[in-house]
Amino acid sequence: MTAALRILSPGLSTTIQDLGRHRFQRWGVSVGGALDPVAFQAANALVDNPASAGALEAMYCGPSFVVEADDARLAFAGGDAAIEILDNADAASGETIAPMRSVRLRRGQAVRIGSIRNGATLYIAVQGGFAVEPVLGSVATDSRGRIGGWHGRALREGDTLPLARAAASERDECRLDGFDLAPPRRFRVVLGPQSDWFAAAEIERFCAGEYTVSAGSNRMGMRLEGAPIRHRDGFNIVSDAIVTGSVQVPGSGQPIVLLADHQTTGGYPKIATVISADLPALGRLPVGAKMSFTPVTLEQAAAARRALFAVLAGIRDNIVRLSPPPSLVATRLLECNLISGVYDAAA
């Protein structure tokens, strides 16, 4: 019998993602991949996966699923969410755990995830990853191009996602400490490529303004609301290429920051581009969040990128073994301060 996770409820929008499909943009293929590659890599690290292994990305409201494998090790990383571990798919309630840790589940156990707070995304990695075919070197779901992931689309009820491993390895469960995934308020940008389409006063307004992430945002782009930015002379440029983090200003003057699933080309002037080091935090910024932009130089952006790489390289150093081994009941007891005298480490 194939090891799998069966989806009981897909949540708002849950897709398989990885670190993206690079080198095919000239053929119109979007890069895609995890909106927040830092939390994504943290989830994979917690289950000993390669950094780029496919994992589930849930947005705003998580999925429910049941384990159809001898057992499976899962890890959760990203926004705050109540993750309920149920004894079976029909159980009314179960033990609740927080993200940034791994958990081992046996056949028939189910996971129910509610709303995701203080962040747009939550990543769910499974040890060994999903047994899905890469398309152009990536398992990222491209919903517009209908490729990758699970049949090129978001998950639906009843989908049975095959797992690459039949069972979890023998090891203790882990927790990732000292990792701050709270989204910042300020995002660093390099001005351009079309900043000359805006008068100096408009660029100042852009850098001084506070914006709110609007409900029209999705994996393609983050729509912002704030003081409108006026163009010097029209808002239609001859279509050119787009990069993740491009801040385009359409006729309304309300900026749109392009995210992982953006089209490869577009025809609005781009006043600035969010630097690569700030893209993971941008990707986790939820609807309703306030944010603003700060211009930096390319040298500052390179230093920030180096710092981000150091953080990513250090993820594994911050993983600590959960000790004693977390029988879920024991964990709950620990959390409730009721452990004294009743816990048997061999249980």
Added chain:
Amino acid sequence: MLDYRVLPAGDTALVVEFGDRIDRTLSAAVLALAQALDAAHIAGIVETVPTFRSLMIHYEPLVLSATALTARVEEHVQKLRARDVAGRVWHLPVCYDRRVAIDLDDVARRTSLTPQQVVERHCAPLYHVYMLGFLPGQAYMGDVAAELALERLATPRTSIPAGSLAIAGRMACVFPLETPCGWHVIGRCPIPLWDRARAAALLAPADQVMFVPVSAREYDTLQTRAAEGVLRVEPVSETAGAVA
């Protein structure tokens, strides 16, 4: 010496812009630079994305600085020979029958031509693939005769079938996937421009395309063979230097 400027698109991409209009000469420069940089295999360049009048170069700044990359671009632009742009020539069957050419009569009315004249004028040029974008495998092919150039519909359609051929201003576009569309649809191509099974685009920037009208019956036959995966499509020839 070509006029160009280098613009930052964040810290991991540069835009080399040759102008601000859709023009074969600019396109030839963009495509020649893309091909020259690809051939040079410069460490730190991740990918290049040609568009109408500029080339985006994605790079790893911790391997190749923006300054160093700009110097390499300068070096290659100096010796660019647009004549050397290599592409392939394709003959793509198109059914202009009203059954699939849902806006043909509307286009005829708007251009004061007969539907037959619209078809004749639309399939007359050898089109140049400026760039791909919007959807996997979707080529922007130009130039549509000025008298056929139409702007968007007042109300975009929520969905048109895969293979639909539309007039988008001076561009001819075949939409490889079912998609919402705001342009006038005047035909359908049975050849998949995006092969889902192989995840491969048929056309590439710098290719050239001739639309060959086929009957509704021929269309059905070709479409069936394409659906069965037994339709082999090969370029008519390789070219070098016919872009500008």
